[in-house]
Amino acid sequence: NSTIKSDAKDNGEKQLKEVNVMLDWYPNAVHSFLYAAKEKGYFEEEGVDVNFQFPANPTDPINLAAAGKITLGLTYQPDVILAHANQDVPIKSVGAIVRSPLNHVVFLDESTIKRPKHLEGKTIGYPGTPLNEAIVKTMVTEDGGNPDKVKLVDVGFELESSLVSKKVDAIIGAYINHEVPVLEHKGYKTRYFDPTKHGVPNYYELVAVTSAQTLAKDKDSIDAFWRAAKKGFEHMEKDPDAALELLLTNQDEANFPLVKSVEQQSIEILLPKMRTENGFGLQDQDSWKETSEWMKKTGLIKQVPELTEMYIEE
Amino acid sequence: MIKTVLHFDSVSFRYPKQEKGPLIYDSMKFTVREGEFVSILGPSGAGKSTLFRLITGLEQPTGGKILLNGEYFSNRLGHVGYMPQQDLLMPWRTIWENAALPLQIKGSKQADMRISVEELLKEFGLGGHEDRYPAELSGGMRQRVSFLRTILTGSQVLLLDEPFSALDAITRLSMQEWLLKQWEKRKKTILFITHDVNEALFLSERIFVLTDPPVSRMEDIPVPLDRPRTLKALDIPEIMVLKDRLIDQLRTKATT
């Protein structure tokens, strides 16, 4: 595909503007719309040349966006709020991609856990982030349980293995569109609780952020990127299988060890959470407000940041 | 009958690393009896130190057998007291600790060791240096520590490789006298490498003269002197003749 790109340039079309995007993780089904936009040439049509990078640390997309090293970073709404509240990190969310949490409390199907209250006395593995602690606490409290009776263990990178080797009874920080289907693929049936059904606000799992400076400088390219992304999403929505195929064949097998059946399942779960009547990506002040206030209530942040500082309205 | 302490039965030897090189010993035979004092003379590089390495068991003969006290051991290590040509003091041990090494290996008690070692150190003119490290001693002092260490092995057979080469005439004389006294009192058997013909004549009952390698026979020369000997005795005509003969012998061996 690189030849196609250079051909386009040679043909004397207007200079493409470079846009560097850092994904929230390694490429997977959630990024289908981006790869679709790239492969279908939507980005090029809009006059931007998009490069994808993968982060080493979960915080890299925010940090590097703030430092101006990348144009856009995909990250989590609560992290954007945290970054603002704790350190005044100068970033703004430009659009919501996944509109509700994928992060669920997951446990094995055979488990005796039936409702969040049952987590009392159980051990839960999590990747060591305070956000997950707050989610568990909110859920257990809302269900009438005592959150102090839940034992949380930071299991680092090993969510799945800690669960299947029965070192923990449940995990949080696992995604229903990735960990759950992967476990199923390996022969482990699981069940899960949706945090939004148990007192946690319906926060955006995935948003795209940029720095205030970059926004001022590259507003046009970002807008162009977003228009193309929307087209990509429309394609993904219309023909998920084709979009997935684009993702899978986009990179060679060497760099792309995805399991097709897992990603198919993933896309099914994702689509309803990405779709909105008001147009893909649109952000809602209520979501920012609700989430911030919940975070303040649980002690994750000390005060609610200025809402308009955190995102741009279209 | 006097016991045979050491017997070389057609011993041949070459250093394993010089596989293609010449033999140093070629089916050599000799015998040393209990209580003898034998000096070994020979040109530099003849194989004197090598002889000691064979006797101690540090090297194994390429051919033939070495008998100790009439018996054949395939592992002869630990049967004789050996003073090597280099002093080989351990730089990380004090003089006292260096000297006490053989006692320590035998597992003697600290207290017993202290007394005997300190006494000997004093006798050898090393009193007051017990707690210094070898690097702080003069060459002759180090040699005396090495000698002392050999004595403390308590072996009945002593192999001394140029033990007094770094000592001045006076210190050397007193060490020689000390050694003779020990030899007489304790009935030790002593093999003594030296380059000093006078020393050999003064001390020993027999003198072995080595030629350049390969050596297949050592000249075996008895010393016709009674005990106790004085230095003056070396000036009597008979001994002067013997001395000249020895020097001549060494000279011819060295030039052929």
Added chain:
Amino acid sequence: MIKTVLHFDSVSFRYPKQEKGPLIYDSMKFTVREGEFVSILGPSGAGKSTLFRLITGLEQPTGGKILLNGEYFSNRLGHVGYMPQQDLLMPWRTIWENAALPLQIKGSKQADMRISVEELLKEFGLGGHEDRYPAELSGGMRQRVSFLRTILTGSQVLLLDEPFSALDAITRLSMQEWLLKQWEKRKKTILFITHDVNEALFLSERIFVLTDPPVSRMEDIPVPLDRPRTLKALDIPEIMVLKDRLIDQLRTKATT
């Protein structure tokens, strides 16, 4: 007028580590002129090697001054050729490489070095051993390599610390003769530590006799013999008397 090569001007010395210990030299004075051959005798531990360390500049006097060629240097290193008592060969270098060390330091060319070193090795009876490592040589052979290395410094002043102590009489004689020839031909100044009174008498013009420390004056004894000397010359009555006097001197010094 004959130049003064070495002058000790009230030199005092004690090893820095023995801060509280006795002085080894206490305001000692002496002078050595160009082309002299001086032997140094003294009991073990008297300070002979220390004297050399002072001259070379490895140690600095606690008091007084050392003049070389009439000049005072605070750093005397590199002005004289020094052969230490221990052979100090580098275990990781072959014989040839060990001997060539001083030439290498001076930056001589490989090719030039090869010839001169190999010739001397042959002359010292070490031909054919050039490529072996020190661990494979006999004690006397190592001493000759060390001696050779000192000669190759090419210095006009040589300090030799018991250079021939590990050699048999014959090899020793040939080395002595070689040294004398060099000394006469090249007008070297030589300081020579030995324990062998005969050697001192045979080689030198003056003999310094050290006492036990602290030394403030060395006995300075001229040798009344013409050159070239033969070994037989040592047996003439005048020398026999001198020899007895030397031995007596050493003995009294050692016992007081």
Added chain:
Amino acid sequence: MKKWREHTYSFILLVVVLVLWEAIAFNIKMTFILPSPTDILMKLWELKKVLLLEHLPATLCIILIGLGISIILGVGLAISMNSSKIIEKAFYPLIIFSQMIPTIALAPIFILWFGYSIWSKVLVTVLITFFPITINTYDGLRAGSNDLKELLLTMGAKKKDVFLLVNVPSAMPHFFSGLKVAVTLSVIGAAIGEWLGAQAGLGYFSRRMMTQFDGAGVFAPIIVLSAMGIMLFLLVKWVENKTLMWRKSE
């Protein structure tokens, strides 16, 4: 007095580094990535109780147990390999192999075996630190002078005596080199170990702060960790100087 003067240079360099750091941090103005030394210091003061009383002991415990096991294991292996060609031939490649495996890949296995107890963290520390001790001690044991060994044999010394009287003293300087590297690695080892799952510890705390965009909070526990590591290092150096006293008299 002299002791103090000796440290002047390291102090000057330290100040230079700190000033430079402060300047860079001030210029890029991104506390969440590169906090300035004063930020860190303030954070340190703020968190002093939590860090020193809660997290430091947890980490120190892992480090000390890990190092203890490493020394025993490393020295033991070095001795066995030194005394038997068979063991050497068999284990040497395995030991090297053990070092090539990124610890993180083994994390799930450790946890399978040890759960989230201290032992999985200790194991990581051991895995990282035993290697320099083993290699250095082993190389050191071979450095003993052959002449000395032979002399001891002629005195009727057993293999054990030769070992204790020649090999061990000759190996000491090498062993200490290895131990110094190991002590240093142990700090990282413990931190990595804590990332595999922990409830407390300086590495755990630091990583937690990373998710909070709290740059100073990330570095404060690391400063404590480093201080502890340097202290351990100096301790080893002190023991080394005491043990190898004879060196000075050379």
Added chain:
Amino acid sequence: MKKWREHTYSFILLVVVLVLWEAIAFNIKMTFILPSPTDILMKLWELKKVLLLEHLPATLCIILIGLGISIILGVGLAISMNSSKIIEKAFYPLIIFSQMIPTIALAPIFILWFGYSIWSKVLVTVLITFFPITINTYDGLRAGSNDLKELLLTMGAKKKDVFLLVNVPSAMPHFFSGLKVAVTLSVIGAAIGEWLGAQAGLGYFSRRMMTQFDGAGVFAPIIVLSAMGIMLFLLVKWVENKTLMWRKSE
């Protein structure tokens, strides 16, 4: 013939370890945590082209550049510290300090400076590997015999000569100990470096497989990584034996 026999033991041990591993893996039946050797082998075969032609060169490149810089830096530092008390006093604490900082804490800073280029990975490798080289070389330089140094001084040798003729040869065995540890660490260093951000490399590939819960896929690149590390180690050992030939004749 003899050469082959020498390796028999290591071969036997290897087989024993593999069989045990296979048995354990078979028993716990959790391929994604502990894949069996046969699983890994099959995966290796399946991925051979990708691993050997694409990811191996990427990682090897990081390792070689990193080691090269480490050797230059480590030896350079050791020499400077050996030749000047001031430098030693100033840098020694800083060098130790540099080792105590968990690399991951520095990752964002590296990336800020170098981006996701090869240099952030090389830097991690250098940070991990230069230390054993520095410490060992430095300790080795001090191990030179004083008597020999003095002898050289009397021959009019300059500081430089003494250094080259005594310190360097005496430091060689120590240097090689350090290099062996460094080579081993370089493999982990490169792997960690790749986790900080990479698009290719064995460490990167392994970690990606981790997110896929694919045990055999995690271990296959590690096996390649280890094989490469062992090869490098053997190379160093071979050079060591060539360089320290005189040891044999002792």
